[in-house]
Amino acid sequence: MTVYLKREDLNHTGSHKINNVLGQALLTKRMGKRRVIAETGAGQHGVATATACALFGLDCVVFMGAVDVKRQELNVFRMRLMGAEVIPVTSGSATLKDAVNEALRDWVASVESTHYCIGSVVGPHPFPYLVREFQRVIGDEAREQMRAEVGIDPDAVIACVGGGSNAMGTFAGFVDTEARLIGVEAGGLGLASGQHGASIARGVPGVLHGARSMYLQDEHGQILEAHSISAGLDYPGVGPEHAALAESGRAEYVYAEDGTALYGLELLSQTEGIIPALESAHAIGWLARDGGRTIPHGSTVLVTLSGRGDKDAPQVAELLKDRYPMPQLP
Amino acid sequence: MSLNTTPPASPRSAGLEATLRDRRDAGTKLLVPYVTGGLDGWVQCAQACEAAGADAIEIGIPFSDPVMDGPVIQEASVRALNLGATPDSILSELTTADLSIPVVVMTYANIAMHSGANRFAEKLATAGVSGAILPDLPLDEGEPWFRAADANGVETVLLGAPNSTDERLAQICERSRGFVYGVSLLGVTGERDELAASAHEIGGRLMALTDVPVLLGVGVSTPDQARLAARSANGVIVGSALVRRILDGGGPEAVESFVGDLRHALDG
Numbered sequence: 124m125t126v127y128l129k130r131e132d133l134n135h136t137g138s139h140k141i142n143n144v145l146g147q148a149l150l151t152k153r154m155g156k157r158r159v160i161a162e163t164g165a166g167q168h169g170v171a172t173a174t175a176c177a178l179f180g181l182d183c184v185v186f187m188g189a190v191d192v193k194r195q196e197l198n199v200f201r202m203r204l205m206g207a208e209v210i211p212v213t214s215g216s217a218t219l220k221d222a223v224n225e226a227l228r229d230w231v232a233s234v235e236s237t238h239y240c241i242g243s244v245v246g247p248h249p250f251p252y253l254v255r256e257f258q259r260v261i262g263d264e265a266r267e268q269m270r271a272e273v274g275i276d277p278d279a280v281i282a283c284v285g286g287g288s289n290a291m292g293t294f295a296g297f298v299d300t301e302a303r304l305i306g307v308e309a310g311g312l313g314l315a316s317g318q319h320g321a322s323i324a325r326g327v328p329g330v331l332h333g334a335r336s337m338y339l340q341d342e343h344g345q346i347l348e349a350h351s352i353s354a355g356l357d358y359p360g361v362g363p364e365h366a367a368l369a370e371s372g373r374a375e376y377v378y379a380e381d382g383t384a385l386y387g388l389e390l391l392s393q394t395e396g397i398i399p400a401l402e403s404a405h406a407i408g409w410l411a412r413d414g415g416r417t418i419p420h421g422s423t424v425l426v427t428l429s430g431r432g433d434k435d436a437p438q439v440a441e442l443l444k445d446r447y448p449m450p451q452l453p
Numbered sequence: 454m455s456l457n458t459t460p461p462a463s464p465r466s467a468g469l470e471a472t473l474r475d476r477r478d479a480g481t482k483l484l485v486p487y488v489t490g491g492l493d494g495w496v497q498c499a500q501a502c503e504a505a506g507a508d509a510i511e512i513g514i515p516f517s518d519p520v521m522d523g524p525v526i527q528e529a530s531v532r533a534l535n536l537g538a539t540p541d542s543i544l545s546e547l548t549t550a551d552l553s554i555p556v557v558v559m560t561y562a563n564i565a566m567h568s569g570a571n572r573f574a575e576k577l578a579t580a581g582v583s584g585a586i587l588p589d590l591p592l593d594e595g596e597p598w599f600r601a602a603d604a605n606g607v608e609t610v611l612l613g614a615p616n617s618t619d620e621r622l623a624q625i626c627e628r629s630r631g632f633v634y635g636v637s638l639l640g641v642t643g644e645r646d647e648l649a650a651s652a653h654e655i656g657g658r659l660m661a662l663t664d665v666p667v668l669l670g671v672g673v674s675t676p677d678q679a680r681l682a683a684r685s686a687n688g689v690i691v692g693s694a695l696v697r698r699i700l701d702g703g704g705p706e707a708v709e710s711f712v713g714d715l716r717h718a719l720d721g
Contacts, residue, residue: 214527220518227520232640234616330562331518333589343539344567345517 124418126410127277129265129427131289132399138430139261139289140171144240146257148175151238158182158237162226164191164219164285165355165402166198167430168242173207175240183207186225188218191354198434216348219285219358223332243286244362247333251362255291262296265425278422279303281414282429283405284376285320285356287365289429294374302425303375303418306365307409309351310378318350322361323369323376329360336363352381352442353401353435383408388432388439400430401439469509469555469583469608469631473666473687476508482719483632483668483688484679486695486712487511487559489529491538494704496550501705502695503554505712511586511690512547514540514560521561521588523643525693529700540564540573544580557584557610557631562598565590570601577607584608584631592624599628610634613659615651626663635659635669635686643693644674648681656685676718683719691715 131139151159159181163169169185176183185202189211192199202209215221223246230239244251244258262280269277280297282290284306294304311319319325326337331346339347339359349359368374379387384401387408392398399407406426410418418424432439440447467475473483486502488495490512502510515530515538522530540560547556558577565573565587577585585607590598592611602609608630613622616639626633637652638645652669659667669682670690679689691712698707 214531215517224518224520228523228641231521232638234639328566330566330589332520335566335594338563340563340567343541344564345534346563 124415124420124422124424126424126426127269127273128397129261129293129425131261132397132403132428132431136167136171136174137433138167138171138400139258139292139427140168140242141174142260142292143242143254143257143288144168144171144175147238147240147253148179148181151181151240152179154238156236156238158184158233159240160184160186160226160229160233160237161240161242162186162219162222163242164188164222164357165353165400166191166195166202166434167355167400169207169209170198170201172240172242173202173205176207177205184229185209186212186222186229188216188222189213190217191219191222194438195354195434197437218348219354220346220349227332243288244291244364245286245332245334245360251334251364254288255295255364258288258292259295261289261292261427262294264296265293265427266296266300269425273423275423276300277302277425279305279418279424281305281307281406281410281424282427283307283356283402284361284365285309285358285402286360287362289427291362291364293427294368298373304368304373306374306376307406308376308378309349309353309356309405310380310383311350311352313380314378319378320349320351320356320358321378322359323365324378326360328366331360334363336360336366337369352384353405355400355402356405377409377413379405379409383412385439385442387411397428398432398436399428400432401435403427403429404432469557470665472555473508473632477666477687481508482683483508483666484712484715484719485509485511485557485668485688485690486715487513487690487692488699489513489515489526489533489696490543490547491515491533491536492529492699493536495699496546497705498699498708500551501709502712503552505709506716507554507712508688509555509557510552511557511559511692512543514543514558514564516561516564519561521641523641523693525644525697525700526642529696532700540568541576544576544582547580547582555583556581557586558582559586559588562587562590565598570598571604574601574605574607578605582607584610586610586612586634588612592628595628612636613655615639615655619658622658623662626659626665629665632666632668633659633663634690635667636671637669637682638672640671642671644697645672648673648678652682653685656682660686676714679715680718680721688719
């Protein structure tokens with residue numbers, strides 16, 4: 124198996140999020156609005172939004188679950204440094220879905236002056252479409268680069284899926300090829316535990332944040348809290364276009380548990396010298412552990428590396444401290 | 454969609470719109486209080502609303518992610534869900550309530566869709582509910598629900614906002630049953646210090662477009678605000694200000710007293 128990485132981790136601000144944000148910031152200017160709000164999970168979208176707002180001279184407010192504020196301190200600082208206001212959200216599970224709720228509540232009141240720069244292929248129309256089009260540069264570039272370097276389209280294209288923007292941007296470039304499209308959801312502590320973010324594997328159709336898609340719900344239709352080791356995949360739904368691709372069978376959705384993601388993170392760090400974000404590590408870990416079962420020997424595979432792992436270093440260092448202890452000082 | 458096989462139970466009253474039209478035409482300014490279902494003592498609070506002169510009552514079925522709601526209704530929703538409230542438990546308790554005014558259920562689209570539109574509409578009808586408000590179901594996506602609700606005799610109330618175009622408001626008025634819910638300001642539910650100027654504007658625009666009763670809600674918090682709002686519409690919906698009193702432990706007495714004050718202000 125030959126694996127190629129689409130290196131979105133090398134983008135300014137460290138992930139694919141900047142692709143979408145620059146597009147939406149230009150739209151904000153075009154609409155004559157002065158203020159931008161955003162939600163963020165891991166903080167990558169918040170940092171990208173704060174960056175674009177600093178560049179374009181826009182006011183920026185980022186809603187972030189209080190749990191995520193704690194586990195992504197570095198990104199909170201980066202946003203603050205670039206002039207953004209970060210509002211911790213304590214309602215509900217205090218993670219990404221609640222940050223989206225709070226951003227929508229702000230926007231209902233501020234829509235005349237404010238653009239809601241949504242960070243994934245979720246939310247009401249036209250956001251899933253808009254964000255996919257701003258992210259399709261990932262897939263379009265990768266396709267061109269694969270043809271230039273390898274001369275063929277890949278046999279399989281793999282990306283992690285939370286809301287699903289890096290995956291949708293990647294898939295957009297290959298949906299009209301023969302390539303298998305594989306999205307890797309957050310398996311958390313295992314699907315049987317109920318502590319996961321696998322909305323396609325375990326969700327049912329529903330309506331949340333203005334879109335009909337697949338969501339984790341209880342038997343009464345209340346949205347459940349997702350769980351993932353990575354804040355960016357800690358969302359109990361997926362973008363509606365992923366639900367459509369799953370239903371039509373054009374894309375397949377698998378999952379990687381927290382441990383598999385950590386394995387992927389270590390593997391890529393030690394074999395390539397690339398420390399991936401925990402989100403992207405789900406795709407790497409799944410491919411390394413389970414990919415061989417369905418992807419034939421000799422295949423050419425493209426994996427989107429959606430972000431770099433610096434933001435996760437403190438969390439991972441704590442989780443793996445027994446394996447990588449600090450050297451004893453003399 | 455499966456055909457409705459069980460005939461809907463007869464509603465408590467002549468129906469939401471018929472009742473509100475009658476009262477409006479008799480010169481009454483309409484008062485529709487909102488109570489979150491599933492809170493401790495919510496049925497008694499609903500009955501207290503009727504006793505104090507409400508013309509209809511809105512019962513909230515709590516949803517985990519109430520994006521249209523401000524802090525008070527959010528807290529009420531969390532509290533009710535933590536007490537074990539479910540759509541079925543609330544509808545079941547509602548059948549035991551001693552209410553003769555029409556009941557309108559307010560919830561979010563996912564709660565209705567989760568049962569299946571027809572099944573949920575049947576459940577509402579069986580519980581004697583006259584109307585439904587699903588604020589996150591846009592007109593353009595509503596047809597499956599509208600058909601299910603119509604078939605079961607459930608009147609779907611639509612909302613018109615200050616930033617809706619005249620064309621859009623006309624479509625909303627055309628499809629709204631029971632009443633038209635005029636959103637008095639751009640924002641989520643919750644108490645405000647003053648009635649927004651936009652309340653009069655949206656009230657006036659809706660009144661010019663339709664003969665269906667027009668009620669203003671969101672940010673109508675005091676008897677004085679209710680009186681002012683009712684100058685530009687047929688009546689008001691009061692939610693957060695009432696639910697706050699219930700959350701503060703006021704119980705049916707506080708509800709009856711507050712709704713009585715609202716009634717008095719509207720009648721005065």
